[in-house]
Amino acid sequence: MTAYVVHRQDRPATAAELTPLAFAGYAHFTAMQVRDGRVRGLDLHLERLRSASVELFGRALPDERVRTALRTAIAAGPADLSLTATVYSPAGEFVVAGEDVEPDLLVRTAVAAAGPAGPLTLAVVEHERDLPSIKHVGEVGKTYLLRQAAARGFDDAAFLDRRGRLSEGTIWNLAFWDGAEVIWPDAALLTGTTMGVVRRQLDRLGVGQRVQQITPADLPALAGAVVMNSWTPGVPVHRIGSTSLPAAPVFLDLLHRAWRAESPAAP
CATH class of the missing domain: 3.30.470.10 (Aminotransferase class 4, branched-chain amino acid transferase, N-terminal domain)
Structure with a gap:
């Protein structure tokens, strides 16, 4: 049993x-x-x-x-x-x-989890988490916003801060692709452990990365987007708000390759 x-x-x-x-x-x-x-x-x-x-x-x-x-x-x-x-x-x-x-x-x-296969659609909602750098309990707001997004036909939600910047998802980090480099949002957010693993392994693989403010107006110029958390280093996102994003198999493969390059450790 x-x-x-x-x-x-x-x-x-x-x-x-x-x-x-x-x-x-x-x-x-x-x-x-x-x-x-x-x-x-x-x-x-x-x-x-x-x-x-x-x-x-x-x-x-x-x-x-x-x-x-x-x-x-x-x-x-x-x-x-x-x-x-x-x-x-x-x-x-x-x-x-x-x-x-x-x-x-x-x-x-x-039970072990692997996350959805995607691609996902994300509603854009104005929201800033309290103490965003801490993974804390009792965040009814993000669950409420997830449910509201689902009621509107989206899979999940992406947060927009008071300065109009995309920051993170309800239980996800966001990452973007310009065709050559990985872009991490410049905003107050929780730095995920999967995000940390992927970033250091991308460095070791020689893949370019940068931190940049991303607004909804910037999305049409991007070549791809994903969400990631402890379940997975990357689930493709094909629409954020009203903006469609192209499939980015090279981007997705890079993220999963970076994740696999990290040696797991026993506590």
């Missing part, structure tokens, strides 16, 4: 331990795909948890404690799975915890 777990640190979580988190909105997390017990970009996941904990709670769990919890959860299930590690304060959401209160860690595993 396939086993998936919900652990607090490295042991099964009880209902009493889960209840405060279930009704809280002040926590952060990272999500990863585990294949054969290993994870691509593990260092980026650990850095994400560390830096977000310092920002939200003033301190972070030691990396080795986090890795032990990840190892225990992975060992309890199949070789391929999805894993979410959530950090929260046991003192409660509305308590200003002192330095003596250490954050706690919840690890949940589930």
Whole structure:
């Protein structure tokens, strides 16, 4: 029988331990795909948890404690799975915890995911996430906007900031192609772990990259677009708002090749 777990640190979580988190909105997390017990970009996941904990709670769990919890959860299930590690304060959401209160860690595993095949259509919606550099919980806005986009016949939504720049998707990073270089949006956004892996491997492959402001008016001149997250390094996007984008198989292949070039690591 396939086993998936919900652990607090490295042991099964009880209902009493889960209840405060279930009704809280002040926590952060990272999500990863585990294949054969290993994870691509593990260092980026650990850095994400560390830096977000310092920002939200003033301190972070030691990396080795986090890795032990990840190892225990992975060992309890199949070789391929999805894993979410959530950090929260046991003192409660509305308590200003002192330095003596250490954050706690919840690890949940589930069936492995691969994301949609695409190509996708994205509605353009005006939205800026709170604390965009942190992957935090309780973001009802982006789920609401996803549902609104689906009701209008789109697959998902892309966010437009107050300066008219495209930033990110509901659960995705955006990436664009000009036919020669990869373009990353210049805006306040969450730097995804998959995005981080792809960027460093594209550098090693000698593929040109740049960060540039992208507005809806810039889209017709581009040669392709994708979304990416922990599920996949690239799902093609063939329309953003009212603008159609060409298929870019070379671009998509580059992103997947960069992802495969990263050696997965065991926690």
